[in-house]
Amino acid sequence: MAKPSVGVSEVGVSSQAACPCPGTLFPYPPPRGAAAGIVVAAAVRRKCLQVELGAACWGGVESMRASSPTHAKAAAALAAGVVDDNGERAAWMVRHPSALGKFEQIVAASAGKRIVMFLDYDGTLSPIVDDPDAAFMSETMRMAVRSVAKHFPTAIVSGRCRDKVFGFVKLAELYYAGSHGMDIKGPAKTSSRHAKAKAKGVLFQPASEFLPMIEEVHERLVETTRCIPGAKVENNKFCVSVHFRRVDEKMWGELSEAVKGVLREYPKLRLTQGRMVFEVRPTIKWDKGKALEFLLESLGFADCTNVLPVYIGDDRTDEDAFKVLRRRGQGVGILVSKHPKETSASYSLQEPAEVMEFLLRLVEWKRLSRARLRLQ
Numbered sequence: 001m002a003k004p005s006v007g008v009s010e011v012g013v014s015s016q017a018a019c020p021c022p023g024t025l026f027p028y029p030p031p032r033g034a035a036a037g038i039v040v041a042a043a044v045r046r047k048c049l050q051v052e053l054g055a056a057c058w059g060g061v062e063s064m065r066a067s068s069p070t071h072a073k074a075a076a077a078l079a080a081g082v083v084d085d086n087g088e089r090a091a092w093m094v095r096h097p098s099a100l101g102k103f104e105q106i107v108a109a110s111a112g113k114r115i116v117m118f119l120d121y122d123g124t125l126s127p128i129v130d131d132p133d134a135a136f137m138s139e140t141m142r143m144a145v146r147s148v149a150k151h152f153p154t155a156i157v158s159g160r161c162r163d164k165v166f167g168f169v170k171l172a173e174l175y176y177a178g179s180h181g182m183d184i185k186g187p188a189k190t191s192s193r194h195a196k197a198k199a200k201g202v203l204f205q206p207a208s209e210f211l212p213m214i215e216e217v218h219e220r221l222v223e224t225t226r227c228i229p230g231a232k233v234e235n236n237k238f239c240v241s242v243h244f245r246r247v248d249e250k251m252w253g254e255l256s257e258a259v260k261g262v263l264r265e266y267p268k269l270r271l272t273q274g275r276m277v278f279e280v281r282p283t284i285k286w287d288k289g290k291a292l293e294f295l296l297e298s299l300g301f302a303d304c305t306n307v308l309p310v311y312i313g314d315d316r317t318d319e320d321a322f323k324v325l326r327r328r329g330q331g332v333g334i335l336v337s338k339h340p341k342e343t344s345a346s347y348s349l350q351e352p353a354e355v356m357e358f359l360l361r362l363v364e365w366k367r368l369s370r371a372r373l374r375l376q
């Protein structure tokens with residue numbers, strides 16, 4: 001397997017509107033509704049954008065607020081205040097319909113194609129909880145993922161380090177891309193269908209030279225944030241998470257200054273933000289989107305039209321993968337969120353329980369279509 005070089009520039013980026021590919025699933029331009037609906041949709045877009053713009057100044061208290069849907073909502077309400085909750089959600093759902101509601105449309109698009117599943121972990125397979133070490137997935141979710149992996153090549157793509165996410169998922173037959181895709185490994189055992197990828201020995205660590213620096217910055221961040229009650233620093237091997245979910249909001253400014261202060265001494269590291277968490281990571285151009293492309297290539301689907309990647313995720317870091325699908329004009333991006341958010345995903349699911357339902361429906365649909373084929 002050829003390893004893509006780190007820092008591959010994105011070429012041929014085109015919006016869906018500019019390059020409408022027949023058979024693609026992105027529902028853009030959005031279906032036209034009543035004029036009032038369009039006005040509401042525009043207001044939602046504006047509000048989402050305001051939240052995102054705030055979030056662009058990584059590390060500030062405003063961006064910390066924006067990383068919590070409830071805080072973000074309050075901030076957006078301050079900005080416009082013209083859209084009621086129901087109208088806001090309804091307009092957003094027009095642009096990002098439920099993947100369950102549009103299930104038939106999604107599977108119809110897979111005709112003649114191989115589905116490859118990409119699943120984020122936190123907030124997608126497991127509910128968000130206060131303690132990152134207690135983010136367990138349910139046994140029923142594990143069974144659903146196991147069933148999906150029997151039918152389709154399946155990868156877990158997480159911000160956590162690979163060992164830790166494997167410790168939660170515990171399924172040896174999957175691909176794992178830990179540390180936001182910077183640590184990729186194939187299945188320990190594999191069915192003959194996936195033997196090709198195994199034979200090629202999938203394993204990729206584009207940020208290995210950063211290991212000593214990440215170790216060092218982890219120690220520094222633990223030390224610097226020690227005096228801030230509730231702050232938790234997590235070593236994710238090729239990146240570090242600094243959690244503020246359990247930090248009193250009055251201390252957020254102090255925490256953000258502490259993190260930024262340490263980072264100033266490490267220009268080769270950058271700061272991004274997830275759900276109530278700062279993510280410290282190498283400046284290399286590698287993210288969940290690049291990991292998705294790497295895995296597709298590993299599975300023999302580079303530049304193929306006969307593949308349908310399905311990516312399900314809930315966080316900002318998953319947007320890199322949604323953008324890749326959008327750029328390729330191929331695949332299904334599904335955002336897990338109860339709240340309207342600016343996203344490049346096409347569809348939505350509200351919570352991990354709906355993700356499980358979607359996975360189980362996919363398995364059932366596959367079983368039925370196989371049975372139908374046998375009868376023909």
Ligand SMILES: O=P(O)(O)OC[C@H]1O[C@H](O[C@H]2O[C@H](CO)[C@@H](O)[C@H](O)[C@H]2O)[C@H](O)[C@@H](O)[C@@H]1O
Pocket residue numbers: 120121122123127128129130131132133135157158159160234236241243245274275276277279315317
């Ligand atoms: O890419 P992911 O698998 O979604 O990982 C992103 C981060 O997830 C974890 O933090 C998030 O979930 C925690 C448990 O529910 C929650 O307490 C925290 O507020 C969330 O940000 C994980 O602990 C981080 O290291 C990952 O980067």
